[in-house]
Amino acid sequence: MGILEKIFIKEEMNMTEKRSAYGILCGILGIIFNVFLSATKFFAGTISNSIAITADAVNNLSDAGSSIVTLVGFKMASQKADPDHPFGHGRIEYASGFVVAILIILMAIELIQSSIAKIINPEKQTVSAIVICILVTSILVKCYMAFYNRRIGKKINSPALEANAIDSLSDCVATSVVLITSLVGRFYHIYLDGYAGVLVGIFIMYAGITAAKETINPLLGQPPEPEYVDKIIDIVTHFDEENIVGIHDLIVHDYGPGRQIVSLHAEVPEDGNMVELHEIIDDLENKLNEEMGCQVTIHMDPVFTKNEYVLSVKKTVNEIVSEIGTDIGFKFSIHDFRVMKNNNTTKLFFDVVIPYKCVVSDSQIKALITQKINEKLGDDYLVVIHVDMDFTK
Ligand SMILES: [Zn+2]
Ligand SMILES: [Zn+2]
Incomplete structure (x- = not known):
């Protein structure tokens, strides 16, 4: 042999x-x-x-x-x-x-x-x-x-x-x-x-x-190897720490070894220049292609990185969501957090990632989170939640 x-x-x-x-x-x-x-x-x-x-x-x-x-x-x-x-x-x-x-x-x-x-x-x-x-x-x-x-x-x-x-x-x-x-x-x-x-x-x-x-x-279609996911996250988060501040919604489609199609969401500062950010994102796509041999599509999500008010509301919501997760026995996380104010109402938009094994229904989770947010922050908050699945575990 x-x-x-x-x-x-x-x-x-x-x-x-x-x-x-x-x-x-x-x-x-x-x-x-x-x-x-x-x-x-x-x-x-x-x-x-x-x-x-x-x-x-x-x-x-x-x-x-x-x-x-x-x-x-x-x-x-x-x-x-x-x-x-x-x-x-x-x-x-x-x-x-x-x-x-x-x-x-x-x-x-x-x-x-x-x-x-x-x-x-x-x-x-x-x-x-x-x-x-x-x-x-x-x-x-x-x-x-x-x-x-x-x-x-x-x-x-x-x-x-x-x-x-x-x-x-x-x-x-x-x-x-x-x-x-x-x-x-x-x-x-x-x-x-x-x-x-x-x-x-x-x-x-x-x-x-x-x-x-x-x-x-x-x-x-099975979840990608954890090492593969870690490597992608590592490359994305260390590429340009000022302009790419986070990653979520990573999906890997495997068409056989050496033929992976990857999509992910990159979090960018909301006050950044669209043309410049797109340039950075394109460079990142090329880098991932060179190092991992995969085809990558990256979607940009604006996040508030400087607004104190948004950051503090986000922190509170994050705590509420992970607390609810812990109560049910799972690890929940949020991303794509946005705040919109008009007249007397404040709208909160965000995605919650829940594991597949979680038996509690999406609508129950949404209701629980909304209720807790209104208890803590007040009734004038309108909460719009999108439930996401984790495709890497
Ligand atoms: Zn997103
Ligand atoms: Zn492009």
Whole structure:
């Protein structure tokens, strides 16, 4: 593997090219190994009259099939964006990972069925030295496959490869059980393969369901990694501390690794020059694009940074909101705070961010906050609240 990596993965490749080169390399290796294992085990199964070994061969053959799916997935994911798919093809990798997971589940059902048949109708096997050799080799090869799929899957952050690693590991265990029951059958004439097969089948089923979940989540849209969010917030808040005083409403859309679309609201002083601020915001968008490789759209929100009256009202509202949050058991925060005065009424506008897990309804929260504000600041305050969701947690 080390030598193959040196030949196929070139230093001058960018991350996207490296990912697809690794994916193709692992896919081809997977097909070669699995076809080899499957052929030797079909042979072993036939000469020993063992249904378990033959089933294990079928297992490896379906792995070769799923490797082909992985390979096609990587190939398609590395395709450039086109008019029909302007966000690229990165998510195909998640879809093909899901197909692999479904294949694992189907395989498990198959294995359980044939094992039950063997419990009902046990058969005598003739396990020769060559059969044991083939099984031991198979276990070693599968362990090695699990090892490199996992290592490279982690390296290039590929759910499809990590799903393959889990599958290789469960194959390792499956073949080990087949080996043990073959030995027990040979030396003690007790035929346990059926029972062991059911256990292994359930184990593989569990691995398949886990892998399916892991590939379906990015397809549905999951929150970005906390480190990714922290890095964006860090860049935004340190870019121009005088003119960009805050950030909120950050949304990250993930169209596959290296293809993120980000939108966020930047808080700017309300007395700033619109043209100058827009210039700064454009520079910030470019900086985020260069450092994070993402497409960024930034919306500007004016905030009062100097008006003492607004700042003190904001402070009071902030305290009220976080107090209500603490009472309910969640962390609430506010942003886009604005005050508008006309005649005898003062209008307060602001957004409240509440976590998804919060069970209290939006209207109840709005009513609670309004009531508390009127108690503390007076009845002539009109409160306009917009409830926001947090898309980063
Ligand atoms: Zn905003
Ligand atoms: Zn612009």
